[in-house]
Amino acid sequence: MDLLTALHAPGPDRRDAVVVDGRAFSYEELLGAAGAVAARVAGAPAVAVHATPTARTVVAVVGALLAGVPVVPVPPDAGPAERGHILRDSGAALLLTGAGADHPAAGGEPEHLPVDPDERAGFRAVDASPDHPALILYTSGTTGAPKGVLIPRRAVAAGLDALAEAWAWNAEDTLVHGLPLFHVHGLVLGVLGALRTGSRLVHTGRPTPERYARAGGTVYFGVPTVWTRVVRDAAAARELGGARLLVSGSAPLPTPVFHELARLTGKPPVERYGMTETLITVSTRADGERRPGSVGLPVAGVATRLVGEDGSPVPYDGATVGELQVSGPTLFSGYLGRPEATAAATTADGWFRTGDMAVIGADGMHRIVGRASTDLIKSGGYRIGAGEVENALLDHPAVREAAVVGAPHPDLGQQIVAYVVTEGEVGERELIDFVAGHLSVHKRPRIVVFLPSLPRNAMGKPQKKLLPPV
Incomplete structure (x- = not known):
């Protein structure tokens, strides 16, 4: 299953189709660099990537996906215990690193394979099954050791296509962000999304207001911390007024920041909701209403419902709180090696229990009010x-x-x-x-x-x- 369709699409190939922390690639150059990685990892059960916000990470991830090999992003700031757990639990056969060994090898780790963005090789993409894992993403581990979330290729494709429809996201756009490349937001949406829709990608390295202002994007991704810093720099915020969409996610956007961003840019931000296990399932739309605190409506193919503690339906009255459950093609295929945890997260009729508490209005607009466990x-x-x-x-x-x-x-x-x-x-x-x-x-x-x-x-x-x- 071809995930990164824009890389193989006919048409003009911009020299700066992908820019990561100042390093520019055309699609042809990215395919060549990724092909060199693919040729070396093909046949591996999984490969880990030391996921720094660099061109090397993008090349490594694209190369593994071309080879049909599941990618295990490793946070660059992971401590020894977390890093060791991810590498052991995932079964990664290789750890793709920077050419200069950007992280010292530790005992028991898989073989380190340096990635050089200047290397080139041809490689015919593997036609992997839609149910084959594209990624193994690890949860934050707030209730124990991090769990490996198996994200099939079909879920990535369905999720990105649904967002392209909701946000009118296409090859005419320039996507700008400076988010980490080991989460859904920065990696799946922020890199794979651009390589599927064909939008130009500019990763700013660090997500500072100044770098966002200079990037000249039409679509920007940020977390609330980024947007809070942007609104405190009024000059930088006004430079984003030419953008089409300002998207906020990964945590609730404070209402004052929503209003100030809208005032300074003339663009009320788009808020959306998702989890590692579900990808993005709910979003406000490019052509729809945007309310502070609201994450909008289910994206194409996704269904949601609210249930009470006894499992009974909760009324959609905009006030009654219930647990949000999700069904649709963007869902994960299970926790790696943990069938009991997978079963516990799924209802008898196949819906995913998000553990998030929400209210839904009569018009279908969703508002997340916190985690059931803590909020x-x-x-x-x-x-x-x-x-x-x-x-x-x-x-x-x-x-x-x-x-x-x-x-x-x-x-x-x-x-x-x-x-x-x-x-x-x-x-x-x-x-x-x-x-x-x-x-x-x-x-x-x-x-x-x-x-x-x-x-x-x-x-x-x-x-x-x-x-x-x-």
């Missing part, structure tokens, strides 16, 4: 989504960051605790009253903790398990 707070008989309280706090002009959790309480069951990063003078009582004035009174925090910063991962998601106890 569903049960207080005084009420079910409260942490994300709703976080957005209310972020509406206060002094609050720059917010994370909300439920803490044990002898009377309420759980009490709402807010961790905030602020600028300027503001007190606990003022923030409690502010939320009570914006939302129902029972959704107000009982405790506010002031921090200099929130712990976050590489994609900008707050790491609530690392917050100090109250």
Whole structure:
């Protein structure tokens, strides 16, 4: 199954069709460099890639996919335990690295294979089965050792084609981003998406406002941390006004950032939702309404539903919280070597249990309010989504960051605790009253903790398990 259709499509081949941290390739040059990798990895059960934000990573991934070999991206900042687990668990036969050995070899690791973007070789792409894994992506491991998520080639194709339709994404676009190349957002959407739609790709290396402003794109990808920095640089933000789409994902975009980005660029951002196991399943559309806090409607081929704790349907009234479940062609084929975990994540009728809590309006618009494990707070008989309280706090002009959790309480069951990063003078009582004035009174925090910063991962998601106890 040919995933990267634009690489083989007839037509003019731009010399800078793919630019990664300043290194430019035409499609012909990328195919030649990737062909050299493919010839060396063909027949391997899987190959790992030390996934730095470099041209070498793009060449390595494309080469393995041409050879029909599953790719295992390894985060470049992974510690020894995580790195060792991924390499052992995935069964990778080779580790593709930089020519200068950008990471020292450790005992027990597979053979290191240097990748040189200047090397060229012809290679006839393998016609792999649509059900064959394209990628083995590892989860964050918040509930144990990271699990290998098997992403079949058909899921990648279906997901990218659905987004191309939702975003009117095509070969006339220039996609710009500076996201890590070991996640769905940066690698699947941000690299493979460009090589399937034919849009020019500019990876900026680091996702700074200045680099985004200079790139001259029509479509930009960013996480909330990136867009927060962009709106703080008004001059850079205004340079993005010529873009067609500004897409935010991987974590909820704070409402104030949504409004400021829209004000400075004239473009309300597109928000979307997905998981490693599902790819992107819900999105606002290029030609549709964009509301702050809303991730829009299911993409083509995907169905969603909300269920309560007893498995019964939840009304689509824009207020009642339920667990979001997903069905469709973008779903993973299972967790590598973990049939019990795969079965636990799937309902009897074949829907994937996302573990995310959401509300859906009568018009079908979806809003994610948090993870069932950490963001569903049960207080005084009420079910409260942490994300709703976080957005209310972020509406206060002094609050720059917010994370909300439920803490044990002898009377309420759980009490709402807010961790905030602020600028300027503001007190606990003022923030409690502010939320009570914006939302129902029972959704107000009982405790506010002031921090200099929130712990976050590489994609900008707050790491609530690392917050100090109250």
